[in-house]
Amino acid sequence: MTETVVSSVPAARRTGEPGRLWHTFCDMNTVSRGPEFVVARAEGVWLWDSSGDRYLDGTASLWYCNAGHGRREIADAVHRQMTLLDSYTVYGDFANLPALELSERLAAHAPVADPRVILTCGGGESIDTAAKLARRYWAVTGKPEKTHLISRTGGYHGLHGIGTSISGMERFRAGYGRLLEDTSVVPHDSAAALEAEILRVGPENVAAFFAEPVVGAGGVYLPGPDYFTEVARICDRYGVLFVVDSVICGFARMGNWFGIERFGVTPDMVVFAKGVSSGYVPLGGVVVSGRIADPFWNREGNPFMHGTTYAGHPSACAAAMANLDILEREDLFTVALEVERHLDGALRTLAGHPLVAEVRSGLGVMGAVELTEEALTERGITTADVFAEARSRGVVLRPVPRALLVSPPLIITWEQIDHLVSTLAASLDAVSSR
Incomplete structure (x- = not known):
């Protein structure tokens, strides 16, 4: 045509x-x-x-x-928001209504306990945020040596600095010199390999394990029926944070909100982006469990010194709210x-x-x-x-x-x-x- x-x-x-x-x-x-x-x-x-x-x-x-493309409802929501408040930072104690409303809505559906939401501009930023938060969490809880990050073959976690470092595809790391070095990659289909790698590195040194519900951009590799049950058990046993990268799998692509719900496990953090706004405006974030948030929210003197300029962008959050309305209304x-x-x-x-x-x-x-x-x-x-x-x-x-x-x-x-x-x-x- x-x-x-x-x-x-x-x-x-x-x-x-x-x-x-x-x-x-x-x-x-x-x-x-x-x-x-x-x-x-x-x-x-x-x-x-x-x-x-x-x-x-x-x-x-x-x-x-x-x-789908061309949803006037999302465009209209962005236009309305821009005529009211185009953009403003959420650093410090600043906030805006769309960011507050979106965070509450996402938390209501998140498969983590007592969730808090950090907003970013996309998946790569969200991965870096989750990795830094994992390391910072262990530092403020008296275990600063826990910095090692483990990921899976074929795993794609964006191409920011940390995302590049934990990529499960060597072609995305080659030629850039030294980035983050205390990382390692295990086979995407073996929980036993994850356990062996944690023991090799030493549980006292491992901060977090990153995994997509389905390996997406790396080739669409599906997990075995008990894979994530075993992964969650292993992470819990050795005190390793379980971080789910739902950037591709979230917002109905797997028939639920974040993809990982298909496997009945409860991660420590969930990274999201892409489908949260159907890509109409760049937006992403990290849903963080209350346990990980606790030393930052309930103890003085532990600020999380990290953020991005456009995080919590009100117009992007308005787009996401309109998009989520469509996902729910049309089931x-x-x-x-x-x-x-x-x-x-x-x-x-x-x-x-x-x-x-x-x-x-x-x-x-x-x-x-x-x-x-x-x-x-x-x-x-x-x-x-x-x-x-x-x-x-x-x-x-x-x-x-x-x-x-x-x-x-x-x-x-x-x-x-x-x-x-x-x-x-x-x-x-x-x-x-x-």
């Missing part, structure tokens, strides 16, 4: 000349030859480029547009469980394709289609090849080194899911035939 879209793309980019925008997660030597793929507008699950061509957004941008929590089942069934039809080694799905509105070793090595096929073919056919997916990832808006229909998967199948066929 093609329709007219008013273009404001700089003339240099329309003619293919080098622009000034430095894209991340790419080789700019290639991208600078242009022109870029310019997204001009979006509505529901659909995107339109600057030429008017339409695409199914199979990734909800970067896992975040849970409520996208229940809808997501139905979408999860249909997406799982559709994706598994690809399991027999000659280029496909494995399909991972069935837990949350997300999935991965991994290519075979033969395709990736002997035949020289890349996930970027399949991604490009799918986009040329009107579907946007997310390529990672070994797999194509999908994480559509939760409002996607059965027909649209089938279109997404059939397009991926046709793209695999086209790449294979070349």
Whole structure:
């Protein structure tokens, strides 16, 4: 489908000349030859480029547009807030009503005991906040040697300083020199490996363990049925804080508020972002248990000397409140469980394709289609090849080194899911035939 879209793309980019925008997660030597793929507008699950061509957004941008694009209700809430109070800091004893209201609302649904909420501008900031708070907690409770952080293979925790340091993907750490050194990574599917690593480092030195409910950007790896029960037991036994990174998995993508509820455990902290505002305005935060908050809230002289300029931004919080209204009013929590089942069934039809080694799905509105070793090595096929073919056919997916990832808006229909998967199948066929 093609329709007219008013273009404001700089003339240099329309003619293919080098622009000034430095894209991340790419080789700019290639991208600078242009022109870029310019997204001009979006509505529901659909995107339109600057030429008017339409695409199914199979990734909800970067896992975040849970409520779908073009929700006027969220835009109106931001506009109303900006006309009243555009922005103001929440440092010291300053506050604003949207930040207060959002914190109460999130705390009411959080799977932690006696929760408190620290607001940030996104997932990377939230991870750094949680890691610093974990270390600071042990320092103020008389155990300053507990600084070591453990994470999992494939885990993605943003790319700020600490997030880079605890990444479960080496390609995101390589080439930056020394960052945070007292960290380590364990296999994503082994609670026994976590326990062994805690004992190797020494429980007296380990501050926290970070884990996503489902490993998302690292390839959509689902936990075993008892994995998190064992992890919670191990962390409790050895006095290690259990930090859940729900940035991708939260706000109905797994059919509940923070994803981790599917496993019946109670973490010490939960990191969130993305779906809290469906990405309409950058926002994130950390839900902190009352036990961890206690020495800072109930003892004098223990300020948490950390914060970000735009944390608690009233307009961002207003966007989140409107987004949460949509999630609840349309019961996208229940809808997501139905979408999860249909997406799982559709994706598994690809399991027999000659280029496909494995399909991972069935837990949350997300999935991965991994290519075979033969395709990736002997035949020289890349996930970027399949991604490009799918986009040329009107579907946007997310390529990672070994797999194509999908994480559509939760409002996607059965027909649209089938279109997404059939397009991926046709793209695999086209790449294979070349």
